[in-house]
Amino acid sequence: LFAGEWGYLRSCHAIDQLPATGPAEVAFAGRSNVGKSSLLNALTGRKQLARWSNTPGRTRALNLFARTDGVGPVVVDMPGYGYAKAPKVEVAAWTKLVFSYLRGRPNLRRVYLLIDARHGPKPVDVEAMGVMDEAAVSYQAVLTKADKIGKAAQREVVAATETALRRRAAAHPDVLLTSSVKNEGLDELRAAIATLVAE
């Protein structure tokens, strides 16, 4: 699935800009700076793929990627949240976009919720879990930048994330530990996505 060539499809600033319905979608969400672009680039093997999402005018959009041959899922890069300096009107606009996307997308199979392994789930991440629970969207926690901490701290943050997830109403898939820099956990994540979209 991830061996193919990936390319940018489009950016959607409003829900009606999304393709009506189409192949299965998997979305990636997380706080700004969590390592989302790095992870998407590493997953797809395209160094600059997610750079699209970070160019002016696109950071508050849903950015869609897919394999250029149309095989496999559409990957949706969701706008990063928790950016303290963002103006209120912008926050309101992207909250609306994200909510309406999560609520009204039957082909959305799962959201990968990225959490910085150094910090574990922050209150905004727990808030994001609440939004997805409310929208009845399946999600899986992916810890990023695992290379920045030692093995003991890795075990601790996995446990803390599992605890945060256990407090939610629904059951959740295993917490994944990844490093885009050290190429760790990426095969597991690729396999999880491949299994999910093949179902």
Ligand code: GDP
């Ligand atoms: P985004 O804002 O979520 O798209 O985050 P980026 O992918 O731009 O990453 C934010 C910062 O974290 C950058 O300086 C990256 O180089 C760094 N980073 C991202 N992933 C990793 C990782 O797996 N390990 C380490 N050590 N640094 C990472």
